[in-house]
Amino acid sequence: MIPLSWYLIVSAALFCIGLFGVFARRNAVAILMAIELMLNAVNINLLAFWRYRTPTEPIGLAWSIFVLALAAAEAAVGLALVISIYRERDTVIAEELDTLKY
């Protein structure tokens, strides 16, 4: 007997924690971790709506599988970029990577 709104609230809270991390963290790896939290929150939403609206069809399951695959691809490319930048510039602090600004 868990209302749908509870899942939606928890997922919104997790999303906003991730959002805060993306806004506020200085380290690029930490920003990537916060993005993973946001993707997880989206997946909770998808599966909650699947369970409450269309539990007999695998729509929500299929979409959350795609989100999972995208998250894996994003993590691999993002971390490769971080490592490459670290090798080049000796820093992964997002504020110091501002070449494109000038």
Added chain:
Amino acid sequence: MIQQIIFIVISFLTLLMGWIVVTNRNLFHAALALMGSFLGVAGLYVLLDAGFLAAAQLLVYIGAISILIIFAIMMTRRLMQTSETPFNNQWVLGGITSLVVFAVIAYVVLQVFPWQPGAQPFGAAPEVPGAVLEASVTQLGAALVSVDQYVLPFEVASVLLLAALIGAIVVAWPEKKE
């Protein structure tokens, strides 16, 4: 009742771990908290009768992505130092923005869906026979390769993963010293 207590405990732990991820000074501890948060989300999937997704979450997130992140943290080791502040100078503004986003989403959700267990609409998960839920994994497998449903997104996702794999290798390849 017992389900509600389990839900509250799991979501509290998930949110607490998520908070540690974004606030901890030590990146390595943040990565361990991230694994805890993923585990909590997997627990929520189990409560939602999505056992397959919970297993996939364990394998992909805790097994692969967390390890990848820990690798990246260790390869940028100098930044594991704990002395400097973890936040940039916009963190107050970022916090206010996140709080406003949360308040708006929570307000809209509570306008549409009731807070009390059992109230309509969607105060409780619809009763579905266990066999139907078990068959959903079979259905999912069939849907992912069926021409009418998800075969195109499925193939695009495979190409994307391949491209990400090759791209990650190329980007992280060390440049040759002359």
